[in-house]
Amino acid sequence: MFNHTDIETKWKSRWNTIRQNSTDVKDTKKKFFNLMMFPYPSAEGLHVGNMYAFTGADIFGRYKRMCGFNVFEPIGLDGFGIHSENFALKIGRHPMDHALVTQKKFYAQLHKIGAMYDWDKTLETYDPDYYRFTQWLFVEMFKHGLAYRKRAEVNFCPGCKTVLADEQVIDGKCERCGNNVTKRSLEQWFFRITAYAEKLLENIPALHWSHIVKTAQTNWIGKKEGINITYKVVNRDHKYVFDLICFTTRPDTNFGATFVALSPEHEIISQILTVINQDQSKKIKQYIKSVSQITSEERAQEGRKKTGVFTGLYCQNDLNGKLMPVYISDFVLMGFGSGAVVGVPGHDKRDFEFAREFDIPVIRVVKTANNDGCITHIDDVQEDEGIMMNSGFLNGMDIHKATAAMMDHMEKMGWGKRVSTYHLRDWLISRQRYWGPPIPMIFCKYCFTKGITYSEESAFSDMAGWFPVPNGQLPVLLPRIEDYRPGDDSIAPLAKHTEFYEVKCPHCGGDARRETDVSDTFLDSSWYFLRYPSLGERKKEKGKREENILPWDQKITKKWLPVDMYTGGAEHSVLHLMYSRFVTMALHDWGYLDFEEPFPNFFAHGLVIKDGAKMSKSKGNVVNPDQYIDLYGSDALRLYLMFMGPFSQGGDFRDSAMEGMKRWVNRVWNLSVQSIDKHSQTGNAIVEKALQKLIKKVGDDIEARHYNTAIASMMEWTNLTAENGGIVRINQLSSFVKLLAPFAPFVTEEICEKIHASVVGGKWSVEDSIHRQKWPEYDEKALMDESVQIVVQVNGKLRDVIEMGSIAAKNRLLVEQETKSLEKIKPYLSNTKVRKIIFVPGKLINFVI
């Protein structure tokens, strides 16, 4: 038995003294940036789910280092944001104080899990030396026309008392606190991520990401190809009033169109109100008001009765000259397409439901082989495959051919234009909260009234009076205030502090007002990977307020980025991963970076399950790793976590299974101590052959992140050594311990030191560390077996297994002769004719009778 706590304490301190894991970023010959998603520190500290993710990533980094790479593995804290602030509010400690407490706690815990973090290059998003550049990024976004401010219907979480981005609303609920999200019309800052929709989509196939994550992101971007049809709108007297654009992916059904519906948020409604009578206007206003009073969740409720109001106007369908009444209805969403749809009730269920409510005619324009009758019931509505009818020049075509033909026709006639629309919306970036980087913008009322904009460019035409904080004045420090609690009034805490917001206009020098919202946490994490390698230069920048200082060192960034391997949870598929891609693309286009994709390789690890549920605070099943590290050791816990199942799948956390892992670590220890003691020079051929195979197996498994089977194979090998004398040669032990080193860094280092003392003697130095050793090589020839097992089947059923020389086993005739006469086979072959013999060289023979 050995004392794991002593060993861990010893090596933690020794590694720290020698800066074992401090990466020299100047050495870029074989660099490897091994990054894992940094944690957001809150509550009780690191939990087993974090440790699972970090350990899996760390094993890969350690393996790469042993394969000769200069591995950089940094860690930091994503400590700004609602999550941390909510916890600070809960326990009644100021977020600034709480941040320091959790920082200390998290770093202490992260020291204990045995990961090879570079402790000289850590970052915290709430550090002014970090967020000055988050603010710099905001300013750059603004300067390039990608940050804008507008009044919009936005998601508001009554629990967190702030607005949320679309991505942070899950099933109508807040991603963080689970409260039902409501809509509010507020002035907010947005990032124009939609400008990159196509690029974000286009680059996805080339990414080495799991198919699941790629699909999730593709779905979120949600590209749809269709056509914008421009209709002439006429009033009761058939007089033209204006144009209206409807988006559709199914123009093939356009001969069946019988109405047009507008979203209640559609801007053309203000024009409509000017061309219709008062009575009608009143009804429309009433309807819009009633819609604004229901929640988005209620509005989207399935099976809800369709509502709407007639505008008194008509769209003219140029295909057949028919007039289609224009309605306003809340089943039409403003955020998709053009916010106006052309209704084809025969071939769209929602359109049918609407037509039912308003007695609008239903026309069939698509038929199937056995159905071309009237559409009178919702189940008759035909949305899929079929052949066109009642559709003029389209008749007889299938719907796909008809769609293309109709688009061609409409474009030729000048009635419409092919377009793509996206589900992706602009990123709502401002938050009416305290614990984040203040948005570095200034609003000047005087300049606003004069219509003065930051630049002449059209992108700024709606942004009169808004100016970014000059670079040299960054960071805009977040002041320490005591009334940091968010209110119900959508007013940011900083807006109550004149000393914060009263500033001079950077343009005219007059009195102006600083923006008092802070930015979304996801902005903090959208660029942190760019910062890490350059952190060695941080001392030079500290406190400096120069104009042209960049968040990173250009030379270092050119060498070290993009990230070589990124490991994290799949739950960030459409949040962090997409925001980071967007920010990187923008920085690339502005000339700051020479790559577009920050994470060409991303590995999505699985989740740790406890009692059948994902480990989370709200479920109350969070497990703190500390107690297990104390009880079983960091090595045993790391091994146990990785042994639960494939790293991509996660697994079920159970205390009892950890005992077994501790037993095995003990067995490895005993095997090592005894082998070093006996100093055996004679090797066992079976153990040696198995070791050669093991070297290959463990290497291949680590590359594939099949850590569970790598560990299983190592267990098999130690079982084999127990059957073969219980000791191994020193060089065999040495190789084995290297294979185990990425998984169990502490105990293997201790064994390595013992081997070193026994074989070489003298003082232990940095170079002697097992984690600096070269990964063992195996002999291809040694993997070949002299004899193999041949499976003997009759009609595909296993009847016998024989051992043969590996060369003979490849000879069909020889194997046939050998197996035909086997005692167990003979009875099957007598009295029948062998119809066929299947032979797989070196593997199997099958007699078909």
Add this chain to the structure above:
RNA sequence: GCCGCGGUGGCGGAAUUGGCAGACGCGCAGGUCUCAAAAACCUGUGGAGCUCACACUCCAUGAGGGUUCGAUUCCCUCCCACGGCACCA
């Protein structure tokens, strides 16, 4: 509704290209050691049949069908979990 992933012993899981299903571990049972227990170690462990025993036979990878000499693996239908999107026109 659409898209995606999966279903293997009491449990977590393993199984190159279609070729010995259940590796490895947990749990359980029995044993050694002990006054006793724990720890440690050893043996057994999918189900059924047959046998004093060794052995042998049959059944079994969510259900049903197909392709094949041979299917956990490939194809079709269905069932059940999980993940993403969703009044998206």
